[in-house]
Amino acid sequence: MSETRKIAAILVSDVVGYSRLAGADEDRILARLRALRSDLIDPTIAVHHGRVVKRTGDGALVEFRSVVDAVRCAIEVQNGMVERNAGLPPDRRIDFRIGIHLGDVVEERDGDLMGDGVNIAARLEGICEPGSICLSEQAYWQVKARLDLAINDRGAVQLKNIADPVRVYSLQVGVPAQAKPAAAAEAAVPERPSPQLALPDKPSIAVLAFQNMSGDPDQEYFADGITEDVITDLSKVSGLLVIARNSSFAYKGKAVDVRQVARELGVRSVLEGSIRRAGNRVRITAQLIDAETGGHLWADRFDRELSDVFAVQDEVTRRIVDALMIELSPSEAAMLGAVKTTSKAHDFFLLGREALWGTIRNRGVFERSTDLFAQAIAQDSNYGEPYAGLAMAEVLNWQFHWTDGWSESLEKAERHVDLALQKSPQVAFVHYVASVFYLWNKDLDRSAAEADAALNLNPNYAQAHNSRGIVNIYGGQPLAAIPHIEQAIRLDPALRQLYIHFLGSAYLVAGKFEAASALFRERIRLAPNTDLSRAFLAVALGHLGEAEEAGRVWRELMEINPKYSFAEHVGRLPFRDQADVDHLSEGLSKVGLPS
Structure with missing residues (x-):
């Protein structure tokens, strides 16, 4: 048989005013939609056992095994959008309309769905208010006794190209039902789920x-x-x-x-x-x-x-x-x-790595970790990983000036990198550290090659993906950085707040200022005390001509770090092309901020 008939819960979603948003800045809207799918929509669909049948550019057709799952999914998405739209001007908000119907559908051999069940859901979506969810009567009766919802009965509605009127119920997301007692009303507002990610197509x-x-x-x-x-x-x-x-x-x-x-x-x-x-x-x-x-x-x-x-x-x-x-x-x-090595050498390396990669980083940690790496080398001088550990410690010392001799740290790091590569060329960690060293030594080609070597040995190496993306940003290919940084986020979501700064940087250097500003705002939400992301957000806002907002962000930055200097900050970054640096400074100059 080429097709199968069945009863299914169908959800259809669409972005309100997508053509207007895309016309204003298509790159920005596409970047935001991609981020929403990755961080909110697809994970929420997955956790509620939905199947994305197809996407329609700015919308989606999704099949669920139950109406309860479909409605819960829709509520979480719409509540998530309320939070993400908070503080944005109306012309930058992304609002969804969602229609849900339970009915007869035809499943094609390729998994596509057709029939009245799909058509009615699509028409319900079309009559929704922005940020709302519309249910057919068939869907409503499945959930009315199972979920505590504030429902508006809109009566029988004649939907376009649907023969008979359909009774429509509109769900006010996040508003408790009036007839319920206070305790139940509190439960009506769904708790925001922990971040969830869609399943990959491999183990x-x-x-x-x-x-x-x-x-x-x-x-x-x-x-x-x-x-x-x-x-x-x-x-x-x-x-x-x-x-x-x-x-x-x-x-x-x-x-x-x-x-x-x-x-x-x-x-x-x-x-x-x-x-x-x-x-x-x-x-x-x-x-x-x-x-x-x-x-x-x-x-x-x-x-x-x-x-x-x-x-x-x-x-x-x-x-x-x-x-x-x-x-x-x-x-x-x-x-x-x-x-790999002897157990004693490995033991010292583990201790050193634990110290250096901990939450506290200072001179004491630097001295303890380098001493432990040296002891690992004393146990096995052919063990490359502790040499890489020493190199990373020296790079960090060069960045943070822990010791009086910090200015010589890159020279020391280079010697350690060379030894690590000689002794353990098959270890991805060694190539990753080499990539970081060559980045700050402003040898971008070598940094890229070392990041690629790390990924060839370890395709799941999140930090190496991020490093490869950073090289692209500073090397003048910012859009090529985006897939690498997005993969780093997928593999290491706990560090999303860090990676998202570099994702915003990629869009900023590429001149995609709306997308960049949205990402930097998200970074500030995740890491409220960041000064770097605020500086780059001010740059993006400057290019967008939003002087008042840029000034507000800059004042926040100076409260967090009164000694901050944009020229010093950008001067440390290994941009290959001075024009990229000048373009960043221009964003601040446009709105009268110190560049």
């Missing part, structure tokens, strides 16, 4: 921080380090999407529902486990969980000598790959089997 996994079962808090670094090594090994597999450490470790120490974690991170499976270290023995337990069913795909326990810990990591990785039915390429298999 995907998040590795939660392994629990330290050693009874010694000082062994926490070891459990975290082994977890990160497992993440790194899995990340080498091109057929697997792996969430970065920053994002999976955000759940550390919390009582979590694995299925909720998977929904928030947009993965199909989750690995959790524990580590017990006692003397020269280590016990690792791990279990791979199917996020949809909550069932175990694989579980095992490993009791080994500490010297065999690398073999255990490799075995865990291979067992996960087998459980997910992923076929490794010969080069991927070889990388997973590579022997």
Whole structure:
């Protein structure tokens, strides 16, 4: 059979006044729609078990297994848009109309849907008020007893090209039903869900921080380090999407529902486990969980000598790959089997990495981490990763001036980078650090090459994607940076507040000022004390001629950092073309701000 008839809950959405918005600035509206789909719409559809049948440029046709799911999805999207539109002038708001109907549809062989069920939903969307949801009578009766909603009965409406009148109910999003008691009215406003991401079209996994079962808090670094090594090994597999450490470790120490974690991170499976270290023995337990069913795909326990810990990591990785039915390429298999170093050298490296990548960064952390990296090298002088750790520490010292000799830090970093690349050319972390070093050394071509090398070894390396994007921004190809930075956000959503600054920078350098300003506003919302994003927001507003708003943003910036200097800030950035720097300064000059 080429088609199937069925009853389905159909949701149709559309942007109000899309032609007007696109006519004013098509690049901006497309950038905002792309961000909304990635951060709000697609994740919300996924968590409510919807299927996007097709998109229509500014709208979508979505099938749900129940009307309750469809309405809950619509409410969350519309409430999310209320928050995102807050503070924006009317000509920059994006408002959706949503129509929902339960009816008979025809499913084509390719999955497309047709018939009255689709047509009625589309016509309901067309008569909606901006930001509203319209339900047919059939849909309304499915949800009236299940959801506490404020409903306006609009009576029977003759819809275009629909033979019989349809009784229409309009849902006032976020407004409690008047007939309900106060307690129920409070429950009527849906709690904003945690950020959720759409599932990729390939196997995907998040590795939660392994629990330290050693009874010694000082062994926490070891459990975290082994977890990160497992993440790194899995990340080498091109057929697997792996969430970065920053994002999976955000759940550390919390009582979590694995299925909720998977929904928030947009993965199909989750690995959790524990580590017990006692003397020269280590016990690792791990279990791979199917996020949809909550069932175990694989579980095992490993009791080994500490010297065999690398073999255990490799075995865990291979067992996960087998459980997910992923076929490794010969080069991927070889990388997973590579022997790294001695257990003592690795131990010192883990301690140094834990210190340098912690939330506190100062001179004390710099001195502690470099001492630990040096001890790792003393244990194994052919171990490249601690040399890369030293290089990164020196780059950070050059940026933050922790020591009196900070001006010599890039020279020291270069020596460490060279040694790291000589000793561990097969390690993505080494190439990532090299990319960062060459970026600040203003060798953009070499920085790009090193970022590419890191991604060839580890296609899931979020920070390397971001680094590659940054090189494109400063190298004069800002639009080419966007896919890389968006992929960094997908792989590492916990660092979205950082990556979104660079995404805004890409649009800013490209001259897409509306899109840039929207992204910088979002960064300020996520990181309220940022001075850099405020400076660049003022630049974008200056180019848009919004002098009053640019001045307000600049005053906020100076309250946060009274010593801020735009010339000093931009002067440190490794732009290849002075014209790009001049164009940024021009945005401030246009509205009388110091450039």
